[in-house]
Amino acid sequence: MAEQLEPYLGSSTPADESASGAPKRNLAVASTVGAVVAAGLLGVPGFALVPDAGWAVVSTVALVVLTAMETYREMPDEE
Numbered sequence: 001m002a003e004q005l006e007p008y009l010g011s012s013t014p015a016d017e018s019a020s021g022a023p024k025r026n027l028a029v030a031s032t033v034g035a036v037v038a039a040g041l042l043g044v045p046g047f048a049l050v051p052d053a054g055w056a057v058v059s060t061v062a063l064v065v066l067t068a069m070e071t072y073r074e075m076p077d078e079e
Contacts, residue, residue: 022073026066033062 037055040047050058 022070026070029062029066033059 036047037059040050040055041052
């Protein structure tokens, strides 16, 4: 009976090396974007040149890209 259920249980092998680093990479990218946006909004010289709406666009694009990368990574391989 267990053999019939095995296809529905997913893989029991550990994640490959590239996937295991993804959450740490995503956290690092999100933290960096957050720090840069905060610097811009707080008026740090150089970063203050970008208007507030520009920082909204930067943070939104970063979130969309990270979400798209994570979604693509979790898609099943078609072999």
